[in-house]
Amino acid sequence: MFRRVAKRRHRERSLLSPTACCLVLNLSVCLCSVLWLGIVLVPGGAGGFLLGSIVTKRMSLTSGQQLRAMFFLAVACLTTLGMFSVQCDTAPLAGESSHHNVPPTGT
DSSP, X not given: OHHHHHHHHHHHSOTTSHHHHHHHHTOOHHHHHHHHHHXXXXXXXXXXXXXXXXXXXXXXXXXXXXXXXXXXXXXXXXXXXGGGGOOOOOOOOBTTTBOOOOOOOOO
């Protein structure tokens, strides 16, 4: 019975989640989270390094220009980071955040 439940859960979840990784590879949730973190960070770091070196070479930037560009991009990222903390009012959703009285149909 447990195998049927595990297979059903596996079908319901995305294969791109740490939980699916746990079911497929039979690892703990912590190890799967670390695995997925590495899968995201290593290619991201390598891609950033490669893209940065290509931009630097194409634009033939000196060390001072590279530092200015890095400072400008860091400031731009930090200023736009604030938009993730903006919160909107929650709209009422029937059955979740507000109650609704609908008479039963049929009987």
